[in-house]
Amino acid sequence: GQQVMQIPQYQHVQEGEDFTTYCNSSTTLSNIQWYKQRPGGHPVFLIQLVKSGEVKKQKRLTFQFGEAKKNSSLHITATQTTDVGTYFCAGERTTDSWGKLQFGAGTQVVVTP
Amino acid sequence: DAEITQSPRHKITETGRQVTLACHQTWNHNNMFWYRQDLGHGLRLIHYSYGVQDTNKGEVSDGYSVSRSNTEDLPLTLESAASSQTSVYFCASSVTGTGGEQYFGPGTRLTVT
Numbered sequence: 599g600q601q602v603m604q605i606p607q608y609q610h611v612q613e614g615e616d617f618t619t620y621c622n623s624s625t626t627l628s629n630i631q632w633y634k635q636r637p638g639g640h641p642v643f644l645i646q647l648v649k650s651g652e653v654k655k656q657k658r659l660t661f662q663f664g665e666a667k668k669n670s671s672l673h674i675t676a677t678q679t680t681d682v683g684t685y686f687c688a689g690e691r692t693t694d695s696w697g698k699l700q701f702g703a704g705t706q707v708v709v710t711p
Numbered sequence: 712d713a714e715i716t717q718s719p720r721h722k723i724t725e726t727g728r729q730v731t732l733a734c735h736q737t738w739n740h741n742n743m744f745w746y747r748q749d750l751g752h753g754l755r756l757i758h759y760s761y762g763v764q765d766t767n768k769g770e771v772s773d774g775y776s777v778s779r780s781n782t783e784d785l786p787l788t789l790e791s792a793a794s795s796q797t798s799v800y801f802c803a804s805s806v807t808g809t810g811g812e813q814y815f816g817p818g819t820r821l822t823v824t
Binding site: 604607631639640641642643646686688695696697698699701702703704 | 742744746751752753754755756759761767801803805806807808811812813814815816817818
């Protein structure tokens, strides 16, 4: 079954609003990555978090890695229509082979102008 | 510029036929991965390889096989296509070791009738 859970599955956002998507793993992760997939496109790497409690920002996007390295979040402020797409978290488990990722099911984001 | 390509981009085949999907990368990455993407499941790992002559099963490997005869290519073969294998297939590659971002190909949409 899915080892990495992502919520919510769908997110409808009014342009200009903020939202957060959450990612939870049943096992400790060595690192977590976030990807964005535009409709009809392929996943594109956004960022990687490695350290416990790490916070990274990319313009309007803020990524956090939990203290126990089992959960992560992506917060987007002042949503724009360019933020439309599906956001995936992907964790590399400490018990797994290097480079092998467990993907969450994704949060599909729809932005209403 | 380095890239990762997949062919064909679209394929329709009949149940029971053997199908091979090609993946070619010029990043010179040792790690290569095949995923399938279905609604509600995110990306599920089919097979992966850490280098020439190395192949490993992922979480949904039944009915699929891969071979790695060189660094650049990891073809995915469906031995006897089934309707349950209708999906979008993504190939990805990453550098050796842990924590490397994965670079995804454009995907192949496969329909089994």
